[in-house]
Amino acid sequence: MKVSALVGQRFKEKPADCVIDSHALMIRGGYIKCVGNGIYSEYPPLRRVTAKIENIIRKEMDMINGQEVLFPMVLPADLWEESGRYESVGNELVRFTDRNNSKMVLGMTHEEAAVHMVREYAQSYVKYPFMIYQFQRKFRDEARPRAGMIRVREFTMKDAYSFHTSQEDLHKYYEVCFKAYNRIFQKAGVPEVVTVKSDSGMMGGSVSHEYMLLTPAGEDTIVICDNCDYKSNMEAAENKVVNEGSGKLCEVKCVNTPECKTIEAVCDFLKSDVKSSCKAVVYRKNSDDRFVVAFVRGDYEVNETKLRNLVGEEIHTAEITEEDCLVAGYIGPYGISKEVEVYIDITLKGIDNIVAGANKEGYHYTGLNFERDLDNVKYVDISKIQEGGICPCCGKKSITIKRGIEVGNIFQLGTKYTKSMNMQFTDENGESKYPVMGCYGIGVGRLAASVCEAYHDEYGPIWPISIAPWEVQVCCLRVDDEKTRNVADSLYKELLKAGVETIYDDRDVRAGVMFSDADLIGAPIRAVVSPRNLNEGCIEITTRDKSVKEMVQADKAFEYIKNLKDKLFADIEKHVEEYE
């Protein structure tokens, strides 16, 4: 491929609407073009990257006995009605009717389609276990698409579904898949992807993990223990807090706290420690609008995912009006209306003499002692863990909080879908049972963008060679010089002939333009052929990550590049775990 023929524009100016670097670089480098909100076309360089990622994934899926299939992207609504998700999933599921007025959906994940494919096939235990996977476009009508290819509405996903006769067998396969996923990220050149426990969300099931590429621009918060192996998504991280009591219990007093509507204002006014205060956060249930009040220690935040799981249904943050049974700004657990569902976080356990709202305009209580003053107080875990917090695994105060991008996830789904869709098999004893499912996803385009986010400089992406659009870029400075052109031409041809993926810049442009374009294309190896270098009989060979910068004799350049390519691949392979 010649740069002169490559479809797509490259330019220097950072586009105005790009918040993260990978988004800007992928637009500046001619990788993507925005077609609509969260909808992109892929130009040839990105399509080459995604094709390579797909092949890495495909190989690993086949290695663990996956069988590639293809489900439709447009699905009849009745399939989703069977599983109950037609009703339960929100606006992100696109629903429409076809010309015959049949209800349809755009597949955003394919559990239903997977069960539909195999429920007649797998009626005997002898067919198990098995795993099917596909690469398919998905459409998720995200409320806030953002960050370029990181959070889009339409994307290519590899989704895999495994079926088992028991939880134990699923668990065994889950471990195998866990490893395959590690290998995929290692082969894609991002071995530093970490695995975190996560909340299963709308997928259902219990155990699940997310694969996170750590980068400050990530939209997910990750909890990592510096002492042990513990890693978790913030949403799933258990918060352990131990409060030391003072031993001296005061009496409950109702004090006037005028205009103190935030917990900070109250503590400021009362000159008390925010760590001895109780903050209220108010929600309503989506189903019947009933109030749900979460109480956490003043310096903590509510973890809405954990709260939602406890409540057992969808909730939303609530506005309070004068007609309601709650007094905005002055809500506390002592004497709160019985109409309200109350959750008290474990961060409040063991604190003496708490400050909390008095459920009365302009008043707070001081000297509240929950065990003494509240009936049957029960503490639950509904708060976000903090930097320096206690690791739920090793118990040390060694928690750090980082940002990451989710590049893959694996779920133990249990029998959620097989039960609701009535898929059964007969076991060894002739008994009917529901198979246990696992599912395993990787967003192809998001992985490409995440690698770009994790590996780039201000000039462009620094692609690992295993997924780079091209392995080598040959730059011919001064094509008007016959000798230079001939040397560059023949190096290009030699590389192509040897199967080295090479892009060749033989445009009559300034060196600056040529180099900045090469930086944006991001081939790991660059060979610069110029009259000045050739005067010394040399070609300059560099790597995009600047680790190599050599003047190589012109007649040895081809061999040098080939060896360098092999070395870069070997460097990646070094990080790939072997199967036992």
Add this chain to the structure above:
Amino acid sequence: MKVSALVGQRFKEKPADCVIDSHALMIRGGYIKCVGNGIYSEYPPLRRVTAKIENIIRKEMDMINGQEVLFPMVLPADLWEESGRYESVGNELVRFTDRNNSKMVLGMTHEEAAVHMVREYAQSYVKYPFMIYQFQRKFRDEARPRAGMIRVREFTMKDAYSFHTSQEDLHKYYEVCFKAYNRIFQKAGVPEVVTVKSDSGMMGGSVSHEYMLLTPAGEDTIVICDNCDYKSNMEAAENKVVNEGSGKLCEVKCVNTPECKTIEAVCDFLKSDVKSSCKAVVYRKNSDDRFVVAFVRGDYEVNETKLRNLVGEEIHTAEITEEDCLVAGYIGPYGISKEVEVYIDITLKGIDNIVAGANKEGYHYTGLNFERDLDNVKYVDISKIQEGGICPCCGKKSITIKRGIEVGNIFQLGTKYTKSMNMQFTDENGESKYPVMGCYGIGVGRLAASVCEAYHDEYGPIWPISIAPWEVQVCCLRVDDEKTRNVADSLYKELLKAGVETIYDDRDVRAGVMFSDADLIGAPIRAVVSPRNLNEGCIEITTRDKSVKEMVQADKAFEYIKNLKDKLFADIEKHVEEYE
């Protein structure tokens, strides 16, 4: 892969709702599963076939300088409004609104997206020509999906778009692409695909060709000249008819023809030749409901595509009521209401003394002579050519009519999309011009089904080796016999190690089951390992098409199979045209 692990069921009974063989075989063989009307999931064997077809196509597209890209399947409606197709395309275009109430469509072809991708990039003539292509899912809300994977609503398509600075340059590239398409079908093992001229339909543009796989079950009618190279889709085929006049002109008479509402009944009643009669077919314009009447010779049919092109807009067949200006069953060109748009077919030219409706209940004219009796009679070509008709190319009466499945098409689009979407480039002289486009499609799943339709017997598909799900199937009869099992096992392993795509049946099932499953899977080469053959030191090697049936010494079986595989591939390559 072992048959015992292969996901999908195979069975003997022909499904009730299958009209064509490929549909039945693909269901019986565990290739497809119907998810909804015209919507299918692909099981592993079909996914392997389609993946191979995709790779064959990809290689040829790259050979002619195509650059792979990816357009979204969900597109904002405003793109389609730009081209005018949001309004002009019918119900087959799925329109819906997203969560923000923005109008969206499901891409059924991607001309708009292609122009959108390159209209900033290709503003100078130096960027031309170029071609971009993608493999993407499409959804077309067909009114009548049918014939299994032949006419579906959702499908994978390779669509390519080329851009040129002149019609001449497009024409040159069109020829190259024409050849690439031939090579694709040759490599897929169906060199007998023929090319026919076609009508461009909703794509716009002038010149276009369809690639047709001839098979009696095809839904398209193809016109082929036995004498010269002429081939055409029925819709685009010119109909040449020469009527010899008798020389004796009669007078016009209005005769009573009671209850003669069809042309056959009239001719029967009047004892006149149907070849001297004039048949009326009535339509209305979609836009304003105005009547359009097509007159053809009594023994010909109206070619609605040609008529539609002449009318210049959409029409539909019309019911006539008593209030209308037409008398159903008695419509003729002589004295017809002026409110009606009339088209007279060339099959009526030169006939003396025609019988035609008198526009009066129960009456026909006889002795009509159009040149004499009608004002300014103008003949147009709106009839279907017939078997034995005159070839529009060589003029011989050598037309035969065949059936075929359209497996690909290429269009010269002209500037339809670049003009409507305002894509321009500056030419050598600094003038702004609209680029000229070509587009080139192949339905991947349809090609797979068509090959199955063209190559099968009652037991299953006979896949060409280049697209077969597996190249070799090893059948172990009597796995309970240790020696047999060991020989089969090691042959399987040896083949796998050598990169031969092999499926292995080591199930403990009857030979009949094993063979009928192998027939359905359709691997071109089969090796049967059985105690009886091994007693003679042999393995039986056959081909699915029955051309080979050999007892091969067990220790030579591996070599024999490898050579046979190479030979089968070479047989396919023999038919592949070389580029000059």
